Amino acid sequence: MVRYLARRLLLAVGVLWAAWSVSFVVLFLLPGDPIEIMAAGGLESGTADPAREAQLRHEFGADRPVVVQYAAHLWDALHGDLGRSVQSGRPVTGELADALPHTLQLAGTALALAVLAGTSLALAAAVTRRPALRQVLLSLPVVGVSVPTFWVGLMLIHLLSFRFPLLPAIGDDGWRTLVLPAVTLALPIGAQLSQILAKSLLAALGEPYAETARAKGASHARVVLRHALRNAALPALTVAGVLVGVLLAGSVVVETVFSRPGLGRLTITAVGYRDMPVVQGVVIVGALAYVVANLAVDLLYPVLDPRLVTAGRADRPGRNSRAEVTAA
Amino acid sequence: MTAVLDRPAASGARRRLATGVGGLLRRPGLLLAAAVLAVVGTAAVAPGTFTSGDPLAGVPRERLQPPGVAHWFGTDQLGRDLFTRVVHGAGRSLTATVIAVGVGLVVGSTIGLLAGFLGRWVDELLMRLVDVLLAVPALLLSLALVTALRFGTVKIAVAVGVGTIAAFARVMRAEVLRVRTSTYVEAARASGVRRHDVLLRHVLPNAYGPVLALATLEFGVAVLQISALSFLGYGAPPPDPEWGSLVAEGRNYLATAWWLSALPGLTVTATVLAAGRVARALDGEWGGVR
Numbered sequence: 001m002v003r004y005l006a007r008r009l010l011l012a013v014g015v016l017w018a019a020w021s022v023s024f025v026v027l028f029l030l031p032g033d034p035i036e037i038m039a040a041g042g043l044e045s046g047t048a049d050p051a052r053e054a055q056l057r058h059e060f061g062a063d064r065p066v067v068v069q070y071a072a073h074l075w076d077a078l079h080g081d082l083g084r085s086v087q088s089g090r091p092v093t094g095e096l097a098d099a100l101p102h103t104l105q106l107a108g109t110a111l112a113l114a115v116l117a118g119t120s121l122a123l124a125a126a127v128t129r130r131p132a133l134r135q136v137l138l139s140l141p142v143v144g145v146s147v148p149t150f151w152v153g154l155m156l157i158h159l160l161s162f163r164f165p166l167l168p169a170i171g172d173d174g175w176r177t178l179v180l181p182a183v184t185l186a187l188p189i190g191a192q193l194s195q196i197l198a199k200s201l202l203a204a205l206g207e208p209y210a211e212t213a214r215a216k217g218a219s220h221a222r223v224v225l226r227h228a229l230r231n232a233a234l235p236a237l238t239v240a241g242v243l244v245g246v247l248l249a250g251s252v253v254v255e256t257v258f259s260r261p262g263l264g265r266l267t268i269t270a271v272g273y274r275d276m277p278v279v280q281g282v283v284i285v286g287a288l289a290y291v292v293a294n295l296a297v298d299l300l301y302p303v304l305d306p307r308l309v310t311a312g313r314a315d316r317p318g319r320n321s322r323a324e325v326t327a328a
Numbered sequence: 329m330t331a332v333l334d335r336p337a338a339s340g341a342r343r344r345l346a347t348g349v350g351g352l353l354r355r356p357g358l359l360l361a362a363a364v365l366a367v368v369g370t371a372a373v374a375p376g377t378f379t380s381g382d383p384l385a386g387v388p389r390e391r392l393q394p395p396g397v398a399h400w401f402g403t404d405q406l407g408r409d410l411f412t413r414v415v416h417g418a419g420r421s422l423t424a425t426v427i428a429v430g431v432g433l434v435v436g437s438t439i440g441l442l443a444g445f446l447g448r449w450v451d452e453l454l455m456r457l458v459d460v461l462l463a464v465p466a467l468l469l470s471l472a473l474v475t476a477l478r479f480g481t482v483k484i485a486v487a488v489g490v491g492t493i494a495a496f497a498r499v500m501r502a503e504v505l506r507v508r509t510s511t512y513v514e515a516a517r518a519s520g521v522r523r524h525d526v527l528l529r530h531v532l533p534n535a536y537g538p539v540l541a542l543a544t545l546e547f548g549v550a551v552l553q554i555s556a557l558s559f560l561g562y563g564a565p566p567p568d569p570e571w572g573s574l575v576a577e578g579r580n581y582l583a584t585a586w587w588l589s590a591l592p593g594l595t596v597t598a599t600v601l602a603a604g605r606v607a608r609a610l611d612g613e614w615g616g617v618r
Contacts, residue, residue, distance in 0.1 A: 018460035026472050146600040148552055150559045151575055151593030154582060158590070162583040169582075245465030252467060253556055267468075268560060271475045279475045286468040 008298045012291040019287035020077060020280075024070060027276040082284065083277035087269070092281040095266060100285070102262035106254070107247050109178055110185035117186065118193030125194075126201040126224050138198060144191025149250055153184040153257035170259040181258040185250050189243055193236060200235045204228035234304060241294035248286050361605035368599050371418040381409050383416035384567050392585050402587040404577065414592050417569035421554060421596075424485035424563075424570075428550040431489025433543050436496025437536070443497065444504030445527050455501065458494045466491035470553065474562050481564045484557040491553070492546050499542050503535035510534075541611045548603035555596050571596050 064072070076083065082092035118141075125137035160180065161169035168177050204210060205228050213223045248263070255264030263282060270278035370377050391407040393399050401410035443454040461469070466488075473487035507513060508531060516530050557563060558572025566573070571592050578588025 015460065015463045018456075019463050022460055022464065022469075023472055026476050142604060143597075143601065146548065146552075146604055147597045148555050148559070148572075148575070148593055148600075150556060150572075151589065151596065154575065154579060154589045155593070158582045158586050242462070245468075249465040249467030252471070253560070256560060267471060271471055271562070274475055276475065279472050283464055283468050283472050286465045287463050290463050290465065 004302070005298075008295060012295055015291050016284070016287055017074075020074065020284060021070075023280045023283040024073060027280050028069070028073075077284075082281045085270075085278050086275045087273045087278070092277045095278060096263070096281050096285060099261065099263045099266040102260065103248070103251050103255070103264065106178065106181055106185065106260065106262065107251050109182040110189065110251075111244075111247060113182055113186035114190035114193060116190075118190035119197060121190075121194040122197035122201055123224065123229070125198045126205065126228065127221055129220070141191035141195045141198070144187050145195070147187070149184060149188055150253050150257050152187055153181065153254055156180050156184060157257075177258075177260075181254045181260060184257070185247065185254045188250060189247055192239075192243065192246070196239060197232060197236045200232035201228050204232045207231075230304065234301075237297050237300060237304070240297045241290045244293040245286055245290045248289050355609070358605055358609050361602035364598055364602035365606060368418055368422065368595075368602075371415045372422040373419070375415045375419060378415045379409070379412045381412040383408065383413045383569050392581070394585075395587050395591070401591045402585070404585075404588055405581060410574075410588065410591060413569040413574060414571070414595055417571050417574055417592070418595075420481050420564055420568065421551070421558070421571040424481050424488075424554045424558075425547060425550045427482060427485035428489035428492065428554060429543055429546050431486055432492030432496050432546060432550075433539070435489075436493040437500040437539050439493065440497040440500025440502075440539075441504055441527070441532065441535075444501040445508060445531060451501075454497070458497045461491075461494040467553065467556065470557060474557065479562045479565075481558075481570065484554055484562050488550055488553045488557065492550065495542060495546065496539060500535065500539050503538055504531055507531050507534045538611075541607060544603060544607035544610050548600040548607065551596060551600050551603065 073083070080093060082096075084091055085095055088095070121137060121140065125134050128134050128137065157169045157180065160166045167179055169180070170177070201224065205224070207228075210223050210227055213227045214220075218226070251262065252264035252267050254260075255262045256268055263285065266278065267282045269275070270282070385408065387403075387407040389407065390399070390403050391405055393403040393407075395402040399409050399411065401414060403409055404413070439454050439458065443451040464472075469491050470484070470487040473490055474484060477483040477487065513526060513530050516526050521530075554563075555570075555572035555575070558570045559576045561573070561576065563570045563573055574592035575589045575596075578585065578590075578592070581588050
């Protein structure tokens with residue numbers, strides 16, 4: 001068990017390092033770096049003064065060889081220093097810390113809604129005896145993953161804020177402003193979750209152990225809830241990391257639609273101003289969320305399926321994540 | 329995953345075409361999906377088929393008209409016909425989608441092909457690279473690329489395409505690993521066929537089915553992602569229509585002119601649903617992606 005955990009932890013650190021490196025390459029090595037923009041005094045105002053640019057480059061250490069820069073930045077990152085925002089001059093970690101609670105509130109609520117709705121839908125599809133109803137229940141999530149999130153948000157605003165003024169359209173002020181964004185964000189997550197869960201539930205119901213339970217006189221609902229659900233939860237858990245990533249990415253769009261503060265707004269502003277350190281910080285937060293979710297799942301796995309640890313090889317069943325889980 | 333193996337043997341193009349058409353007629357949902365894709369595709373290639381109007385020219389007198397006989401999708405705040413704008417937006421949005429899927433398909437399957445065929449340290453190195461791409465949420469990766477590349481239809485297409493590389497690489501690698509151990513590859517090797525000929529003439533033709541099925545699946549996903557980036561304002565600059573930016577333009581008129589956001593968004597949804605339906609059919613036809 002200790003070896004299993006140690007391996008998982010090491011893997012998680014490796015993923016974080018790799019994500020940091022990828023964002024470093026993308027953001028700092030492609031042409032048009034932040035120094036040039038700072039030297040030009042903003043995005044729109046023409047060309048940079050070469051002398052000023054050279055001076056800035058020296059100040060920020062951007063005139064050193066790439067490898068040295070990479071090592072220096074990584075050293076800082078390991079000490080919890082992700083650099084300073086080009087736009088505001090504040091430390092990136094501070095910017096992230098200010099924005100994160102808002103997004104966590106939204107994402108947490110959305111995740112709870114998504115798990116609740118997704119699981120209920122999948123269970124309903126597995127329990128029902130009427131093929132027509134099952135077909136409808138199974139095709140609902142397909143629609144859920146095919147609608148653009150931002151569009152759903154706007155349509156909810158149109159219907160529930162303007163046509164029937166029930167809930168406020170924008171802002172971040174108490175639970176009333178949380179309802180619409182949380183529902184919008186929960187839709188794609190819940191739909192993907194119920195797709196995976198329904199598929200594995202229906203597969204589990206065809207297994208011999210389900211047959212045995214039925215033969216012993218268990219009711220259909222009992223077979224689904226007590227026998228099939230526990231086994232069917234494994235594939236759904238496998239994609240949890242990717243779903244958390246989708247959740248975080250979705251909040252960028254949803255926060256924009258509903259004009260809420262948070263990571264999303266921070267990201268959009270940073271992209272607009274070409275604020276590379278902040279964008280890199282957001283990418284790290286995304287990778288961190290993915291890693292933490294996967295670690296939590298790894299801890300849950302042995303509880304649900306002890307064979308995974310006792311078999312010696314603590315590999316998880318096929319992580320064919322992106323092919324099944326689609327982001328939007 | 330087992331469905332891959334019991335693929336019917338190819339027996340003449342005519343017979344396959346006949347069963348294809350017959351299968352299509354027996355499945356009305358699939359037929360509808362194919363029709364939607366055909367209409368959207370035609371709009372993208374030849375917008376003149378559906379409308380003769382100018383997407384940029386507005387008639388101020390007819391501003392903010394609701395959908396009706398004269399204007400199918402209504403008009404916007406400048407009196408421009410929304411249907412014309414959606415039809416002309418199809419070209420830009422679908423071009424971006426095709427580029428995105430193309431980038432993912434070419435780069436991803438090359439990585440998967442090399443990793444699966446060469447094996448050993450090449451496999452290890454390339455697949456670790458792919459794992460990293462998977463760890464960063466696709467939209468955040470795209471946003472980082474947009475920050476570096478700046479705005480524009482082609483640029484957001486590339487940014488979305490990079491996010492799909494990982495999925496293509498994984499599916500292609502899995503297929504190559506399956507094909508590589510088959511008897512005909514062994515036979516080709518034993519009879520002295522050169523390495524790259526084995527790769528191109530024996531492995532590739534037998535491995536690309538599920539990859540193409542994935543490409544149709546990713547097509548719908550890419551439409552969504554590109555419209556999201558375009559909605560956020562990273563696509564073509566204002567007067568030019570794009571599906572995502574059309575929805576964004578309607579944002580300020582949500583209270584009074586619902587159609588401005590609703591109808592372009594419905595167009596996106598219909599396209600994605602249709603692509604998904606076709607993808608599922610091809611998935612069954614060409615072997616399972618999963």
